[in-house]
Every structure is written in structure tokens, then in C-alpha cells.
Amino acid sequence: MAGNTRETIRGHDSDAPGAAAARAPIPVTTTPPRSRRWLAALLAASLLAPAAPLRAQNNLPALGDAATEDFGVNTERRVGEQIMREIRRDPAYLDDPLLLEYVQSLWAPLVAQSRRDGHITPEIDTRFAWETFLVRDRSVNAFALPGGYIGVHLGLIAITASRDELASVLAHELTHVTQRHIARGIASSKRQSMIGPAAMLIGIIAASRSSSVDAANAVIAGSRAGMIQGQLNFSRDMEREADRIGFQLMTGAGFAPSGMAGMFEKLDQASRLNDSGGYPYLRSHPLTSERIGEARSRLGTEQARPAPGPVGAGLEHTFAQARARVLMDTRVDALRRWQALDAPRSDLTAQQKLADLYSSALASALLRDADRADGALARLQSLLAESSRADAQGQRWATMLKGGAARAERRFRCGGGAQAAGRRHQPPRAADECRAGAHRCGR
Secondary structure (H helix, E strand, O other), X not given: OOOEEEEOOOOOHHHOOOOHHHOOOOEEEEOOOOOHHHHXXXXXXXXXXXXXXXXXXXXXXXXXOOOOHHHOHHHHHHHHXXXXXXXXXXXXXEOXXXXXXXXXXXXXXXXXXXXXXXXXXXXXXXXXXXXXXXEOOOOOOEEEEOOOEEEEEHHHHHHOOXXXXXXXXXXXXXXXXXXXXXXXXXXXXXXXXXXXXXXXXXHHHHHHHOOOHHHHHHHOOOOOHHHHHOOOOOOHHHHHHXXXXXXXXXXXXXXXXXXXXXXXXXXXXXXXXXXXOOOOHHHHOOOOHHHHHHHHHHOOOOOOOOOOOOOOHHHHHHHHHHHHHHHXXXXXXXXXXXXXXXXXXXXXXXXXXXXXXXXXXXXXXXXXXXXXXXXXXXXXHHHHHHOOOOOHHHHHHHHHHHHHHHHHHHHHHXXXXXXXXOOOOOOHHHHHHHHHOHHHHHO
């Protein structure tokens, strides 16, 4: 993966206990966008909406109003489906059931709370997808698409110190969907220009995927850039609304209210110290001192209910964070760095050791180093058995990693990968496994 590599900031929560970055800083890169296909789909799909006549009024529809006819629910759904068809064909789209299940375990209670609070109307409840998906990208970002699709970059999961911080971002993006912010922005642009809808949609995705504001601006060049550029970012009113309702959703669903303030402070620190493109979330969601102050002020007025989900969710997040860090960059040199974390250390907490061993085992499995993966997994499971934080979810993540590593090794041996790696013959044991049945080799 090409790009200018740099270290993440020292001192933010990715260096907290359980984060391997304290020993091996995470390179946050400004990767070139892989979104040409997405942009083509946006251009075609957005034109499905009938053009509205020019109107004198230039203000956005009032927040909370019914969905505008300019970009109705059915149209938004069709646009979202077309975008997702292209995204699923993009190499950056990641189908990782374990990580997706974890993100979904945070997303589902937020959606349920939004229904209880009346933010999800019956119309959009049945028509929108309410689907999260993963993007293999080291930049810190999440974004809402038309029709209820939420994209989550692995880089975002990698820097969050807790499930509550990640849930705060999901709640914020969910509010952009339920309050029809994309549709309202498109309605405003259509009032100002016949080409507004296509330009704005393209700009939103370009800004979310690109490491450079200039790249997003180039997409909308020639389309009254001065006017459309202002539409790339959600308005301040929309951001405040997403913060306010998102906070209510996450606390109502049982997440700690400190999650949103903690996430804001982390992003603010990153933007001030070293953001040169690795935090595109800050461009599409400008973080003002007012937003940070409001998030902090809410901490004294809200109390979280008992958190939903399994006991020991903190350890589950530790493993999800470690998994995201490894999968977001699978180049050999990067995997070697994560693999090296299996070296014994006496100065680490138990949680840090667990995260390091998980990262090392996963990296070794991806490198087809079965012996080293098995060694890291054995130490991981032994440490889990001794740890006071041991729980069913932690054991499950370790067990699934072990099963995944074993399946990968069988596929490698049975599918000819051994020869590709320079071995002239399969080991007898691997050949026996292949003859035993296809289900043992590939599934």
C-alpha cells in the first residue's frame, strides 16, 4: 500500500494498556483513495433524483422536518444500494466476520434505542438497510452513506481505547442517518444548483476516502466550487444535532457517557499535533471547541445504564483493537513488526501482553508461520487462564483465532501454497488431511 508513513502521536489512548502501539507505534498513512468506482456510482445514482427547479431560498430545511421530496426515502435507498454494490467490489472492503460482529454488537443497541426514542420512523425503518461495513484503511474515519449504511475504517477501531468511544462515533453517524442530514444537504444544494446533488454526494465520499482536501475539491471543480465546497462538511447545526442525539442514544443504550468526550479529546489532540491526512473524519466532521465543551458538560448530567453485551467487554475490545491493527496493513514488513510482539516482556500489564500475543498470533497466521502462531496462541490462552480479567468473550476470541489460523494453514497446504512458498512437496500430514476430506482443507 503506497503512502507517506508517519508515527501516530505519543500519549493518546492507542498507547493505553492493551495497545501494542506503545511498543510499536502504529503507522497512520495517507493512502491514495480507491474510490473511483464509488464516485462513478454516486454520479450515476444521484442523478436518479429528479432535478428540482431553482428556488430563491438558500437555507437548509429546518432540522427535524419531514424528509424532503427532493431526495425522498425511496430515492435515498436506491442511491445507497448502488453505492454499496460498488463498495463491495472495492479491494478496501473488508469481510471479517469477527470484527464485523463486534461492531454490530455496538451498533444494534444504538439502533434499538433510536427506535425507542422515535428517531427511526416506520418509513425509514423498513426501507433503510441499517448496515455497518468495514474499510481496510489505516486512516481514522467513519462515514454515513445514503440509505442507512455506515462505513468504519479499521484505523478508527485501532485508536479507540474502549467500546464506549467507538459507540460514540457510531451513535453520531446513526443520527446523521435518522435525521436525514444527507438528504437535507442535497435538498439545499439542489435549491442552489441543478448539479448540486451529484457534486455533493461525490464530494462527501471523496472527502471521506481521500487524504487530501485538494482531491475532494478536484472532484467538484467546475461545479460552482465555492458554493459546493461548503456542502462537503455537515453544517454546524447538523453536527450539534448529531452530537446531542448521539449522546442520548449511547447513554440510553447503556454505554458510558465519557466515551464521546474521550473520543473528541483524542481527535482534537491528533488534529493539533500531527494530522497531515490520517484523520479524514475531522474534515467531514469539523471538531470545534464548542462541540468538545458541550460533550464535557454533558458528563455531569447523564448517567449510563448497565452496559449491554457480554461481561468482560473491555477485553473483547482489546482483541478487536489488536485485530484491526494487524488487518489494516497486511504488507509483509508490517506483519513482521506485529509478529515480533511475542517477545517476552516483564514490564507490561497482563492486558498489554494479551493484546501483543493476539497481534503476534494473527500476524504469524497471515505470514503462514504456523509454529510461531501456535506458540503465541498457547501463551495467550495460558495467560487468559491466569488473568483476573479472563472471561468467556476473551476465551472465544482466542479460540476463534486458533481455529482461523488452523484453517488458513490447511488451505495453504492443501491448495498448493506450500509449493508456492518454495517447498517442493507437501508434508505427509498435510496430504493426509487433504485426502481426509475437502471440509478439512478449505472450510
